[in-house]
Amino acid sequence: MAVRKSVGIFLGIIFFSFLIKVSVAQFSHQLLFGHTNRVLALAYSPDGRLVASAGDDRKIRIWSVDQNLSMVVLSGHQSKVIDLVFYGNNQLISASEDKTIRIWDIDKGLELDRFVLRSGRLTSIDFNPKSDSLVSGSSDGIVRLWNLKTKTLFAAFNQHQGIVWSVEFSPSGTHIVAGFEEKTVHLWEIESKTLVSTFTGHRSRVWKVLFNFDGSQVISADWDGVVFLWDIYEPESRNSLETYDQPVLSMAYSNSNNMLALGLAGSPTDETLKLWNLSSRREIKSFDSNSRYAIAFSPDEVSMVAAGAVDGTISIWQSGFAKPKFLLPKEEALINTSEVDFSWEVVPGAAYYELEVSTNPDFNQPLVEVSSTEQLTAQIGENFFSKFSNQFVLPLATTYWWHVRSGSFGGVSGWSQQKSFSTLYIPPPKCVVRVAPRNRRIDLNDEFLVSVWVESVRDLVGFQFDLKWTNPNCISFVTTTRFNEILPHSSGIKRLPKEAIRDPFFQLDQKSGLYRNIVATKEGETGVDGSGILLSVLFRAIAVGSCQVQLENLILLDSNQNEIECEIYKANVLVENPARPWDVNNDKVVNVFDLSLVARYFGLPIPLDLEINPDINGDGVVNIFDFTFVAVHFGEVYEKNSLLAPSVVAENLFQDTLFPNYPNPFNPDTWIPFQLSKSTDLTIQIHDFNGTLVREFNLGVLMAGQYTSQRKAVYWNGRNNLGEKVPSGTYFYSMLTPDFQQARKMIIVK
Structure with missing residues (x-):
């Protein structure tokens, strides 16, 4: 993409509301632009056709999911909007720190009615369609129940526990749960208007509360990053799900496969969107780097919308799940090494994969049941031991069967067709x-x-x-x-x-x-x-x-x-030293997010409290030169992902291959990725344009596999065998094994 074209496209972010599609964390990812500050509230309409958003800029935007457009802007609140719920498909209820709850007609873009608090500011609302009632929490510590038909307040609960930060109806509509400033969670029965349970154990304000699919459990998260699961029938028994280093700002629950989404405050050392499988009590996916003040699943639970970036960007992720297609090991393969690599084609939109290995084709007693977000490696034999995230121990046997399936927040696929492989490996007894x-x-x-x-x-x-x-x-x-x-x-x-x-x-x-x-x-x-x-x-x-x-x-x-x-x-x-200012949001990928951040502040003064730095070259102005830096490095990946596109690797999966170095041209360092079809002795050589040997890497005997990530690829710092910097120019690098040779060209630019 030419730089001029990129600038023309992304300058539009400053002036218009629109959508961009990208691919992040294997999900199809859409970006909605229109708000000028943080988005604090999100909601899907019951039919899934609309998304409502609101936050610091006091505007409520209604987005068409099918047309990817901002259809309606609702104005009137005098302070930030902190929560939204749909009242049917054509009406919306909003809560603001201006002490008002307002009911809007979406088609007409008009306010229909409002409730006004006499004390406290609103913090949270939820709607119960079964009884046509609304619950609200506020800073005066009171949980209020409103009848939307009669427009009256019919109940109020005050536990004198400080600010009520979050409220929610149970799925049956018979109970209300609330999280308080004073580190407690309270559960009320609506019909009798009585307090049923008080859950204690949090050490800071309880920021978010939810019910699970049948209302038997309450999920609560606090400002210290602690997430608890509570049994409503046994309030003394609490289960700690996880403790993070930053506050949990938002939660959403998916009924289809008991999945929980958590949104955390932004952190330079951790990802901020977490997907949990509550059945296995395991975090299955972690991605994104922005603070996430609001998350919502679509009614069909195929999409997830999240927001919280300082520039008002809204992200919509599309999930997907299908039976994965096998790559390795091949059917009836004979393995004679201590390791077995399990790999399959990536399923677009999948959040995780489940692998089962058994000694019989019925899988009635699997040897191993593993859930992972990446390809897996098994170490054969009980004498081996590993707890790395992508490795597991496989007990020694003669023949194994295996199959795999994919899952996401939208559901789980069926199992793939099983395959078998055999092993002749005998673990060594040495210590x-x-x-x-x-x-x-x-x-x-x-x-x-x-x-x-x-x-x-x-x-x-x-x-x-x-x-x-x-x-x-x-x-x-x-x-x-x-x-x-x-x-x-x-x-x-x-x-x-x-x-x-x-x-x-x-x-x-x-x-x-x-x-x-x-x-x-x-x-x-x-x-x-x-x-x-x-x-x-x-x-x-x-x-x-x-x-x-x-x-x-x-x-x-x-x-x-x-x-x-x-x-x-x-x-x-x-x-x-990873200093790479063109990775503006520091997510270790140079992509559309970095371009959009530069566009957002193009020609504008940079706020002093801005967490990111769109002035890439440090000249005090966000201009065309900063766009150029991002464009030159666009697509670069600095840590977790492979240096190569999945399709490039898949095309050459079963042969020795020397891949293009990355980046190229480069200054001063680059990575040389490759793959091996079998265990072999490997040497990488670099020659100058005249054929003189500049640098040689004797890697010894390497196992078969892909060496395409920055941690596995050969790293060259632009120096010769004596440690001296080599001059600019064209160089040739080659891959040498006893049975294979291949060479490619690279360029150093200084």
């Missing part, structure tokens, strides 16, 4: 102690975990070691997160019989990069067999550079006080 992950690329100032694992150990009664990081100026110790998950919890801390050092236990020397005398011992005559974590440590990246994390003075003892032999592996850490 291994490794610092994992083996290779990490970390952004400057990020925190990351490093774990010490022991695998395939037998008769273990005690261990002791020092943890060393070779460059303390690059990374620093933050805290210990896990310790001794191999020996029983009753294990003690005492010196091993073979220990000669007499320094104190668990001694931290931050300056030298050393954590000394980490020790645990087991009482009794018999040792422990298996695998597990010895230690997990949280580090922080404090300077650009490289570092190794390794073990020193390791001792593993068996029950006979003999030292256990083992292989020891260290970890490599590379800290990089």
